[in-house]
Amino acid sequence: MSVSESIHWESIFSFKSILYIILGATCATVAIKGFMIPNHFIDGGVTGISILIHEIFHIDVSIPLLLINVPFIIIGYFKIGKTFAVHAFIAVILLAILLQFIEIPAITNDKVLIAIFGGLFIGLGIGFVIKGGGVIDGLEVIAEYSNKKFALSAGEIIMVINTIIFLIAAYSLGIEKAMYSILTYFTALQVSEYVVDGFEEYTSLTVISSKHEEMKSMIVNDYNKAISVYKGERGYLPGSFDIKHDTDIVVTVVTRLEIHKLKNAIFQMDPKAFLFIQRIKEVGGGEIKRLRNH
Known part of the structure; x- marks a missing residue:
């Protein structure tokens, strides 16, 4: 896509796009604050890295989520499109604000329910934001960019990065938490695909x-x-x-x-x-x- 592409403000501020991004950021907030963080679970991608930083260094999760995503959004601006980058920036900013100011008590302490419903809500969040034209996890952007530089597919690059994330989680949080986090990740992956592609596959x-x-x-x-x-x-x-x-x-x-x-x-x-x-x-x-x- 050409760097000279103009920003489609009508698309960015359309009712459908705004609704999807708000729904997506809200669902992701419920997943992160209501399921994952209180029970020390993580997800893959930038969300997982941000929660890991929060767990290890006790930094508010919204800060690394925003800071880590920004370089990916900049890459997306030049490699995917300006409109996409603006959508993604709005979604990430909204998610960071919700994570910073909204308090959600732990919804459950059952590990299986956390893995299933935490994955469900984060998957809904990712899927809704993608349907709104953006992303809340910049890993997809860097995977597509790296795909042109290395002899690996985007899926393989994401798998390698997520494997490293879950290995660090196993060391820092324990093997059991890492295993449940992997279940959370795959639940989120499946749900986000359903949201983006539809149940009518x-x-x-x-x-x-x-x-x-x-x-x-x-x-x-x-x-x-x-x-x-x-x-x-x-x-x-x-x-x-x-x-x-x-x-x-x-x-x-x-x-x-x-x-x-x-x-x-x-x-x-x-x-x-x-x-x-x-x-x-x-x-x-x-x-x-x-x-x-x-």
Whole structure:
């Protein structure tokens, strides 16, 4: 993204963006002040580092949270976009203010409940802020930036950093607290993905079958799904490499709730059909939404 990109103030101050950021910062505050800090649990990323600093040096968690995030936001300003950086800065400032001035008593002392609901609320916070256009954890920014410098993916970089965080937590807070904190982190990760991507997760299903005409008719007419068709060849099997047949490769997009039923129908029609399934992060346009409402 170009550094010369102008800041989209209408997007920043839109009702939807402000609402998501307020909700996100509030949920994160509940997680940190109501679950994690009173029970000495941490999370991954900048939040985890900030809580660790708080635990070791007894500094208010809002201070390291703000100071550590600022360099990442600056990197995001140049590497991702100015509008994103402003969104992120507003979200981090709001979270720091809430952490500084809002007192929340410990909601529970049960370690399993802390891990589950602490992760739930921090995941909601992260997800809502991302939907509002920003972040409250700069680790994602540095991961994307480092991905271009080193032979590691963003996910691998995040995993390495979080592993170091949890190892330090195990040494400083004890192995048991670190293990529960890992559970908190993975709960937050899953919840944030649901918030950002939606519970209606889409899956791409590709079918190669000798009965491709029947497959196309069944998927469209019986299951009310749109399809795309690629012209291809099937065959090329070990021992019969020279035998090949023209075929239509049928691709459709379904939700995870629909996938099992459609798979069964495909194999019932053609037990020798070949299919593979791919998870889709996002879909837009086409007939997906409209057809599902029929």
